[in-house]
Amino acid sequence: MSVTRNAAALHQRIAGMPLRDGRQMIAIAGAPGSGKSTLAEAVVAALRADDVPAVLMPMDGFHLDNRLLEAKGLLPRKGAPETFDFGGLRSALERIRAGETVFLPVFDRSREEAIAGAAEIGPDTPIVVVEGNYLLLDEAPWTGLRDFWDLTVFLDVPETELERRLISRWIGFGYDMTIARAKAESNDLPNALRVAQNFAGADLTLT
Secondary structure, three states, rough: OOOOHHHHHHHHHOOOOOOOEEEEEEEEEEEOOOHHHHHHHHHHHHHOOOOOOEEEEEHHHHOOHHHHHHEEEEEEEHOOOHOOOOHHHHHHHHHOOOOOOOEEEEEEEOOEHHHHHHHEOOOOOOOEEEEEOOOEEEOOOOHHHHHOOOOOEEOOHHHHHHHHEEEEEEEHHOHHHHHHHHHHHHHHHHHHHHHHHHHOOOOOEOO
């Protein structure tokens, strides 16, 4: 994937879109390790360079806390669809779509937890780029998000490349190859396959 090429193409596409209710909401989805965050950050930076107010909203802020996941027996599956606060995410998107000021949680990877009220989207921000694994998942209740989006984007990355990136990510967190591979294969890759096998379609698919 060429981040520069894809960011330029997406930037151009967004720049030519009309606003709906004074706002554009763009969903960038894909498997873990597909490069969603990198692409979304590049697009928002390009829009801001054109003096277009834009803000990035990562879905990761809606991770359930580890204490809740442990009580539910879901801690080993952290990052799967059922380990997110879907209702909180949907409520935030409804308020953003309505033009309200919304304070968002932001996920801190160093602490492995979400920080409440760490980001703000105001009514004067016309473009909101939302990125997350499951924004285009063809499973209930995630299909209920489709009406929010003015543009949907999916990053299609081969499974072998996803595996390489996910293992490298864990190595970057200080784990050796054996543990990094085990972590990727036990949770990250099953989540990646779930995204790929239950993809609801997008306006634009990037590789």
